[in-house]
Structures are given as structure tokens and as C-alpha cells.
Amino acid sequence: MTEAYVLALLPFLAAVGAAATPRMAAIWGLCATLINLGASILLAARILSGGDMRADLGDWPAPLGISLVADGLAAVMLSMTAIVATAVALQAMSWGLVQPRGGQQRSRLQAGFWPLWLATLGALNALFLSGDLFNIYVTFEILGLSAVGLTALTGSRNSLRAAFDYLAAGLAGSLVFLLGVALAYAAVGRVDLAAVPALVDTATGRLALGLIFAGLAVKAALFPLHFWMPAAHSSAAPAASAVLSALVVKGALYLALRITIEAGAGIEVLRIALAVLGAAGMLWGSWMALRAERLKLLVAYSTVAQIGLITLAIGVADDPSTSAMWQAAALLMLSHALAKAAMFLAVGRIAEELGHDRISGLNRTDLRPGVAEFAFAIAAVSLIGLPPTAGFIGKWLLIDGLIDRGAWVWIALLLGGTALSAAYLSRVVSRCLRGGPHVAPGARRPEWRTGDVAALGLATTALALGLGSALPLTLLNGTAL
Amino acid sequence: MSTVLDILGTAMMTAGTGFLLMAAFAFWRLPDLLSRLHALTKADTAGVALIVCGAACMTSGIAAVLSLVLCGVLVALSGATTGHLIAQASLEDEERA
Amino acid sequence: MTSETMYILAGVLLAALAMHRLCTARDALARILALNVLSVGIAMLMLLAGRVAGVTDAVPQAFVLTGIVVLVAVTAALLSLAERISGGDDD
């Protein structure tokens, strides 16, 4: 479990280092991110060869102590985080955070970005590894605070307002979650994850689960509790938006999936509620994305829609001991993280090149589409779920399972959501990639930057993951149920 | 002996509580800052001092009495100082206005 | 009615009143206050849930202590964001 210890602890230590020595912050950040990537790969390899791992911190067995649990699902999430983290770190290294408006402010942003970002990484790792509900509450608080810090970094009026609403909503969500934990403690007398199955038996326990899910719904920006999210995600700096949208909301979604797996059968009402809200969110988010005028806002609303899709997948998954449909949700999370991070990084690059992010002004005659537009298009293909991307495999698993059950209503909703996502994403892609008359013959191409490598690399990973989806599926299959 | 001390202590604590209640009432009813401060600081300090003395009568052991006295002294010190600070701050505000 | 029941009622009322205020208030300070009151209510319930035969369980006590410290940190962050928005000086 050395890898798990490294994953949980190293980012925090590096964050302190980055905060203490602002000039070296980027070096701390890059080193920690790379070690984090190595550790997560090692951990995944260990789990593939040796099965699940478990460590009692301080050698105090649960429920008194806290256990770190590393199974296939956790390994998939950790690797996803590490890959996106590497791309984000590369981007932030090469490009800074915002359009520079003054040396001092820029350096302050740089100095603030790395500690906050490393704390986000550490909180995510700790969350994915944790086997204890109260411990998870604390990781949520770190995650919420550092994500808010990332939102507020640009210092503009809009981002500060969005950050305040984000933090207030996030705190309300985690307090509701904490109330759920308190009730869970009242119901079964302990708060480790292994106690979740027993919660289903009593009314108090079911109310506890309901409150826990309500808190998670706020944190994951599940429709109709998504009100804080589009503003926060669209007003942050691009590297920060990528982290917020690709990773931070995944923390809550992961936990929702984990708890439904642990609880097994017996939470039918909750599952149905999740599926219905998920479907509603998918349709609403898609509709808003269709009407959005700014590119960043479109991508942010597309996140609302995709969260809806993932929640729908969590909701319709059967009892995990009998069916493997929950793996579709995990795979969709993975592909969404890669594609959405690529998309936000690409959008940041496009906006930088154009000087604005209005969709109507995307096709400029004096500028040819560049690498960023290409990355955006690949990411869009994965988000829509066209073969051979990971998004396709996820949706295929989901629809396959639904066909077996004959749940035609859900299938229709899924296909409708897919069609809508194709519609709003092609609004952008068609404008970006259309050659032809609107590009003047001598139009320049944007220069290559190292930051482009990050966006393109992520998008390609999302594409390649569809071909190599056997690997995450093998990992997930090993998850003990 | 102990009953005498008990009665004395209870009486002092009751009186102290009365003082505190009066301070609260004054804070609620008096019209402006300075008169509120005037009522609050004195009645508050006296009330806490009485309660401390009353409690000291009812406890045994020098350690408990000492910490009680410490509480009383701290309240007296900080009450006086903060009252002074608030008054001075309001005076400065008035002069500036 | 035992003492425990009365305190449980107090905790429940704190949580519910704070929720109501959180949903209806617009003022930033009022919302922050409501969140703080909510957490006190939750802490009260957590302590009482762990009270059996007149003894309070030590583990929820530790939870509540952690919660208090976490909340003061988040409150400070919320207040500094709110002050910055009110201040009107964005650089």
C-alpha cells in the first residue's frame, strides 16, 4: 500500500512546499503530479496482478480506525485523476493561467494556483481511497474549498461572485451530507463504508442514505441543484475549469456509485429518483447548451447534461452482485473526465487565440482552425459517444443492459440525450472545422504551444481508451462486491 | 458551618444573577451607546464577581477557588478594557463626523 | 420528557430553522449565519445520537470537534469572498 500512502499524502506535502516557496511552486507542482501519475499506475498494476488492497491507518482496524481501500473502481478513478492532472499541470506550466494583465497579479495567481491545485489532487486521491463516511466528509471540505479557490483565482467580479455561490452551495451540500452521516451513526452506530448495507434495514438508515445522496447531488451539480455550477465553471481560468468540470464533480459522483454498489439491492426508490433526475438533467443541460451563446457556457452546460447521463447510469444499474451495469457508469465517468478536460483546455486556447469565446464569432476569416479545434472535435466525438471512443463503450454497455431488461423508456431517453449532445456539440465543431469559403487564402494558423499537447493528448487518450477499454473493464471486474 | 456557607453562596449567586439580568435589561432598554456601556460594564462586573464569590463559598479546595478568582479577575479586566475601547472608538467616530 | 429529548428537540429545531433561513435569505451574512447555526444543530444531534446510559461516545465528540474547526475555516473563506465582492475593488 506504499503507493496509496504516496497518493494520499504527497500532494498535500507538495502543496505546503508550493505555498511556502512561491517561486518554486511550478516545480513542486510538476514533480508531485508526475510522481502521482507513477504511483497510480503502479497501484493499478498491483491491483491487476494481486487483487484488492486494504490498509488500516495506524494499524487500528475499522470501524474504530480509518481504512484505505484500493480496489478496481478506486484504481480507475485514481488513474483518471492522475492522467488529467498531468495534462492540466503541463498546460498550466506552459501557458500561465489567464491572459496576463500585469506581472505582479500574474505571479500571485501562479503562486496561488499550485497549492490549491495540489490540495485538490490530494483531496481527490484521499476521497477515492477512503473507506469511512466521516473521513469522506472532511475530504469533501478540502475539495470544495480548493475548487472555490481555483474559481476565484482570476479575481474578476464574475468569478468572485460565482466562487461565493459555489462555496455556499458546496457548504450547504456537505452539511446535508454530514447530517446524513450523523443519522447513519444513529442508525447503526458506526460510519465506515462497510456499515452502509445495514442502513437499508431501518427507516432512519434510509433517511440517512437519502440525505447523503441529497448532499452529493448538490456537490455533483445534479439537476435541479446545478444552479451554482455553470457560472463557476465558465468564469474560472481554463486550467481551473478543466479541473472543476472533469475531476471535482466526479468526487461526488464516484461516492454515489460507491454507495449504491455497497448498499446493493434495497434502495430501489433512491435508484429511481437518481435515474429520473439524471434523465431530466441530461435533457435540461442539453437544451441550455443548445441555446448558449458563449463557448465556455456551452461546455459548462454540457457538463450538466453529462452529469445527468452518468447519474442515470448509476440509477438504472441493477443490483451489482447480479449485473455489471454499474461498470458503464464508471466508464462514462472516465471518458467524460478525459474528454471534458480536453475540451476546456481547448476552449481556453481558442478563446485566447480569438480574444473572445462567442460561438457566433468562431469562424474568423483570417484564422485557420488549429490544434485546439482539432482536440475539441475529438473530445466532442467521445462525449457524443461515437465509436471507437470510451464514451461509446460506456453507452453501449448501458444500452445493452437496458435492452436485456426491456427498459425501452430509458433507452429512448438515452438516445434522445445523445442526439441532443450531437446537436449542441456540432454547433461548435461545424464552425471550427469547416474549411471552405470563410477562411481567407492567406489566413494564419495559430502557433503550436506546449499547452496544445495537453489538450490533444487528453483527447487522443479518450479516443484510444475506446480501443483499449479492456484494461479499465478488467480492473472494474476485480472490484469485490 | 457548611450550611451557613451554602446559604451565603446561594444568596450571593442569586444576587449576581440578578445583576446580570439587570445588565441585560439595561442593554435592551437604554437609548444610546454610552449609557448602555455605563450600565453594562458595572452591573456585569459586579454580577460576575458576586457569582464567583458565591461559587467559592460552595466549593472546597484551594485550586477551584483560585481558578474561580482568575475567572472573575479576567472578566473584570476585559470588561473594563473593552468598554473603554468601545467608548473611545465611538468618541473618535463622533469627532470625525 | 428526559433531558436528552429536550436537547434533541433543540438540535432538530436549530437545523430546521437554519434550513428555512438558508432557503429564504438573500443577504450574504444571513446565509453564512444560517450555515453556522445548521452545523451547530447537526453537532448537537451527533453528540446525542452517541449518548447511551448517560455517557457520550468519544468518537462523535471527535467528529464534532473536527466539524467546528472545519466550519470556522470555511466561514473565514466565505466572509473574505463576500467582503471582496462588496468591496468593489477588483484588480
Added chain:
Amino acid sequence: MTQLFDALLAVGIVGVAVAALFANDRFAAVGAFMVMGFLVALSWVRLGAPDVALAEAAIGAGLTGALLLRSARRLRVEPKMCQSRWSVAASGLISIGFAGLLYAAITSVPTVPAYPPLVAERLGESGVSNPVTAVLLNFRAWDTLLEIAVLFVALVLVIVVPVSRVRPAPLGEMVVPFAKVVVPLSVLISGHLLWQGADAPGGAFQAGAVLAGGGLALVLAGAMRLKKPLQGGILRATALSGLAVFGAAAVATAALTGHLLGYPDGQAKIWILGIEAVLTLAIAATLVLLFHGSVRRVPK
């Protein structure tokens, strides 16, 4: 008799909470919130949880109250939006239903906590005899480490989003003598709380909060001006040292025993006291900085 006291206290808590939530005047609301904190602390003493009561009085009521008071004047009062009566009524009804549900849920099952026998069984191995300290710094030290990380992130956030700084009080002739008494006392009390935390109510968080109170007295008296980069730097380094030292201790324990935060046999008390001593200073520094805001260089 005690039951009457409990009833009065419970009613008082709810009444003051209503005042804190619904008062029109901001200062009255914050004042009521602080009074509520102290009453709640009193009720927790009654419930046999003195550690938490100390923390609630010092941090929950005291420091949070001070923070709110600091902001109450600075925050712009937002114009009252005309909320429809129906939505307020609906929210009220939902809250009443929620309260009923919550009450029924809490009281319907007799809780059988899994922890007390485990804590009792393992307390001897934990190195301290105060069960709350044993849980916080040994059994569930990972929670505490992450909690310090929360403080760290909040500090970074406050530094990134700087606000205008606290104006020291006008120095009157009473302030300096007062600070001369209070600051040494706060150091003394915090040291006492830290040391006694091993066996009796107290510990790093309470001690840190008391020390922070002394620090704030210094700042408000104008005796400690964080404008000087040196003082701000020392304070900031102290604040950062909490997470750094706790994290380093975790690494060291993993290297020594193979278990993250598993202290070597028989040395638990030394490790716990060492970590707590650093945490006390770090928590105090963090809280002072959180209250005071960060150093903001105004270009002039």
C-alpha cells in the same frame, strides 16, 4: 431540578437561535449567534462532552463571532428582494416537515454505538488517557491531518483573495496594560490546555484557539502590525508548519512501523504531544491570519 435547568437551556438555545437567524440588525444577529454558541457549549458540558464544549466556546462562538463582527460592517446590505409569501410559507412548511422527520428518525432507533467498547479496549495502547484526544490524534489521526489541510487551504484562499485589513483599535491608556496581562495569560492557559489534553479535557485545538485569542488581542491593540513582512512571514511559516510537520510525522511513522500514522510501540505519547505542540502554534497562527486577512500591498 437539573431537568428544569436542561429545559430552560434548550428553550434558551432555540430562542437565541431564532434571534440570530431572523434579527434585522446585523450586530444583534451576530451577538445572538455568539450567545447561542456559549449556551450550546454549556449544554455540551451537561452532556458530558467538555472537550467539544471548550472548542465550541472558543472557536465556534468566539472566533466565528469575531469574524462575523469584522465582516458585519464591511458587507454591503443587499436590497431586500420581495419574496413571495407563498415561497416563504412553502419553505416554512417543508422545514416543519423536515424537523418532524428528523426527530422521528433520531428517536425511533436506539443507537448502539460500536465505538465505546473499542475505545475502552484500545485506550491503553493509545498513549493518552483522554479518549477524545486518543481518537483525534491516534485512532483517527488521518481525519485530523485532513482537517489541518482544510485550515491550510482556507488560508491559501484568504491569501489569494485579499480583503482590506483590520484597523487596530485606537490605542488608549488601558490597552497596553490589558494586553500585557492577557497575552501572557493566554500563552499560559494554552500551554496548560495542551498539556492537560492528554488526560483531561483540552488539546491542540482548544489551546490553539486560546493562543489565537491572545494573538488577536495583540493585533487589535496595534502591538503586532503584520505590515512588516518579517512578522507576516514568521506567522505564515508557523501556519504552514502544521500540515508540513503532521505530514512529515505521517511519513516518518510509515517508515518506522510500516503503518501510516501508526506510532512506534510505547512512544505514542511523545509523538502525540510533539505533533500537538506544533499544531497548537500552527492553528493559532492560521486563525490569526484568517481573521486578519492577508498582507495586501496597496499600490500608491
